[in-house]
Every structure is written in structure tokens, then in C-alpha cells.
Amino acid sequence: xxxxxxxxxxxxxxxxxxxxxxxxxxxxxxxxxxxxxxxxxxxxxxxxxxxxxxxxxxxxxxxxxxxxxxxxxxxxxxxxxxxxxxxxxxxxxxxxxxxxxxxxxxxxxxxxxxxxxxxxxxxxxx
Numbered sequence: 001x002x003x004x005x006x007x008x009x010x011x012x013x014x015x016x017x018x019x020x021x022x023x024x025x026x027x028x029x030x031x032x033x034x035x036x037x038x039x040x041x042x043x044x045x046x047x048x049x050x051x052x053x054x055x056x057x058x059x060x061x062x063x064x065x066x067x068x069x070x071x072x073x074x075x076x077x078x079x080x081x082x083x084x085x086x087x088x089x090x091x092x093x094x095x096x097x098x099x100x101x102x103x104x105x106x107x108x109x110x111x112x113x114x115x116x117x118x119x120x121x122x123x124x125x126x
Contacts, residue, residue, distance in 0.1 A: 015063035015071050018103050018110045024066040028123060030088055031061050034074065037083035037096045057084070065123045069100065071112045078102065078111050086113070095119045 019025040035055040057076050064071040070086065078084070082099045097113035104110075 014103070014105055014108065014110045015073060018101060018112055019064040019071055021101065022064070022066050022069055022071070022112065025064040025069075025071065026066070026123065028062055028065045028070075030065070030093070031059065032072070032089065032093070033087045034058055034060055034072075035085040035087070037085045055085070062086075067123060069112050069114045070097070071110065074109050074111055075107060076109075078109060083116075084113055093119070093122050095122070 034057045036057060038055055058074060060072045060074055062070045062072050078099050080099050080102060083096060084099070085094070085096050087094045096116045098116065099111055100114045101112035102109060
């Protein structure tokens, strides 16, 4: 599938276009699991089975980040104010965020999300 390889190679470029609107954005390349954040609970704060089974969206890579936002590409539709859960593969990042910017491209959507709460030291500039 040569076209798919070309599309994946262009993803950082798509994200860099959106990153221009976030002056503090730094390239980071952090693999994450992306899920829909849901407010359902079983009464004692635990997630419901529905959330665990159906909330997963996809694996993706944070291409750019600021202390408050992250930017990445998804192949599923996300819209303004949608809430998501970001989890890094190594467990160092687990945070809820909401969509603040969207750019649509054929078969891809570039998204910027803002953390709901302060996430200390998730991005360190040298």
C-alpha cells in the first residue's frame, strides 16, 4: 500500500500546519492510546464495562505539545469540545483533554486538545 505509507509520512507535516497556531508547540513524537473520555461510573468512581470496551479510539502519536495542549492525527472523527483520554505507552502520561482545534484532511483529522487539569512536567524543554 504505497499510498498509505505516503499518507503516514505526511502526518507530521499536517500537524505542523496546525501547530503554527500554538506558539509554544514543540515537536515531541510520543506514542499514545487515545480513548473517548466518558463520565459514566458505577457509583463508586470506577469505569463502567461499556467505557472500557467501547471507549478506545486508536493508537496515535503526539506530534507537537505545549504545557497545556497536544496535537496529533486521528483517522476517526473528533469535533470541538469532544473529551478524550490520552495514555502514553510507557504510562508517564494519563490525562483527560478536550478538543480545541480541528483540521480535516482526506481520511485524516488533525486535532489539538487541551488538558482538563494541569499535567506537571509532561513536556520538558531543553
